[in-house]
Amino acid sequence: MTPRIDHTTTSGTFSLDGQTFDVENNAWVVGDDSECVIIDAPHDVAAIRRLVGDRHVLGVVCTHAHDDHVRRAPELADAVGAPIFLHPDDMVLWNLVHPDREPDRELADGQVIEVGGASLRVLHTPGHAPGAVCLYSPELGVVFTGDTLFAGGPGATGRSYSDFDVVVASIRDRLLPLPEDTEVRTGHGESSTIGAIRPQFDEWVARGY
Structure with missing residues (x-):
C-alpha cells in the first residue's frame, strides 16, 4: 500500500514562563491504510482520531x-x-506538563521509524527546545520540523530552555542540506520547501529572527 500524509489543524493555547497565548497547531498522521504514526498531540484528540x-x-x-x-x-x-515517543533532552519541559506520566519510548538522533512503507529518520535539532527533533522521510520527500523551522524563519527562542544560536546551527547543519524539493511540514502555519527557505537563511541570522 502507498504511504500518505493526513493533516488537521487544531486550536488551543500555549503556556510557558507564566504567559499563555492562543495558537493553532498542525497535527500530522503518516502511514498507509493499515498502520500509521501520529506526529504531535495538540489540543483536540477527537480530530486526530478522525484522521487515524x-x-x-x-x-x-x-x-x-x-x-x-x-x-x-x-x-x-x-x-x-x-506508545509516546520523546527525546530525553525534553523531559524538563515534559515534566512541566505531565509530572505524573512519563513517555514510553525515547527518540534518538539517527533512529528510523518504519511505518506503512515509509521511513521517518529522527534528526535531533535543539534550539527551540533542548530535545526538539525533526522527522525526515526520503520516500515521501518531506521533513516534519515541529517548531524548529517555519516557512518564515526559525522557531522562537525567547523563552526558557531555548537558544537562538543553537536553533540556527540545527537548521544550518541538519535541515538545509536536505534536497531542495523536500517539503517542510511545520508545527504551525503553512508548509514550504528547503529550496524556498535556503536563500532566506542568512537574512534570518543577520537580523536575529
Whole structure:
C-alpha cells in the first residue's frame, strides 16, 4: 500500500514562563491504510482520531514537549493504544506538563521509524527546545520540523530552555542540506520547501529572527 500524509489543524493555547497565548497547531498522521504514526498531540484528540480512523497506531511521536504539542499525548496514546515517543533532552519541559506520566519510548538522533512503507529518520535539532527533533522521510520527500523551522524563519527562542544560536546551527547543519524539493511540514502555519527557505537563511541570522 502507498504511504500518505493526513493533516488537521487544531486550536488551543500555549503556556510557558507564566504567559499563555492562543495558537493553532498542525497535527500530522503518516502511514498507509493499515498502520500509521501520529506526529504531535495538540489540543483536540477527537480530530486526530478522525484522521487515524481504524488504523493501527505505532506511536505518538512528539517533536518537542511544549504543552501545545504534548498536552493531549497521554489521552491520545491511551485512546489509540500506542506508545509516546520523546527525546530525553525534553523531559524538563515534559515534566512541566505531565509530572505524573512519563513517555514510553525515547527518540534518538539517527533512529528510523518504519511505518506503512515509509521511513521517518529522527534528526535531533535543539534550539527551540533542548530535545526538539525533526522527522525526515526520503520516500515521501518531506521533513516534519515541529517548531524548529517555519516557512518564515526559525522557531522562537525567547523563552526558557531555548537558544537562538543553537536553533540556527540545527537548521544550518541538519535541515538545509536536505534536497531542495523536500517539503517542510511545520508545527504551525503553512508548509514550504528547503529550496524556498535556503536563500532566506542568512537574512534570518543577520537580523536575529
